[in-house]
Amino acid sequence: MKKLAVVGFGLFLSIACHAQDSKRESVQELLKATNVDSMVDTMYSQMGQAFAGIGQQLGIKAEDQPVFDAYMNKVFATMKEDMSWEKMEGPMIEIYLKHYTEKEIRDMLAFYQSESGRSMVEKMPAVMGDSMALSQQMVQSFLPKVQAMAEELKTDLQKHRNSQ
Structure with missing residues (x-):
């Protein structure tokens, strides 16, 4: 009886691992279908323009x-290295595995295909x-308003401090 339970448990683990591998492969296929790797590259390109x-x-x-340019280039290069798609892919797959069912992943994959x-x-x-x-x-139109409010706060704080 013990042997049957051990064999049954082993079979269950094997099936569960295969299902997890299948789901992982579906997530990898989904990420490929959505071109996430090239979207990361595009994001860095746009950030480079913003840094300018x-x-x-x-x-x-x-x-x-x-x-300043040398400093910003160093910051940007470090960011691209530390946050490359190669380093993000595994954790991103885990996030998808955590939050989506296999059916949801298959449905998304069908849409993106x-x-x-x-x-x-x-x-x-x-x-x-x-x-x-x-x-x-x-943000550019908002910043002057925030700066004006900060000046107002500075003035109000000074008045408050002087009145005490």
Whole structure:
């Protein structure tokens, strides 16, 4: 009886491991179908463009620009190395395995393999780029308001301190 239980448990573990491997393969296929690796590359490219304007925002002087550029290049290179798709892929697969059922993964995969899904994947970098540009525009119009509120707070705090 003990041998039968051990064999049964071993068979159960084998089936469970195979199911997990199958689900993992489906997630890998889904990530490939959605071009996540190239989306990461596109994200870094867009971030590189955003980094280019940081010097102006920080008031970097022309004579200091080469030092600043070298620093930003080093930061960007380190970020790309430490956060490469090769380092992200395994943890991303685990996240998908944790949050989605095998049926949900198969359904998503079916969508992304469809004509509409492929179109979405193809157009997503442009949508993300436009969304990022919109966000930057909104932040640019928002920052002066925050700066004005910060000055107001500074003045109000000073008045409060002087009144005590």
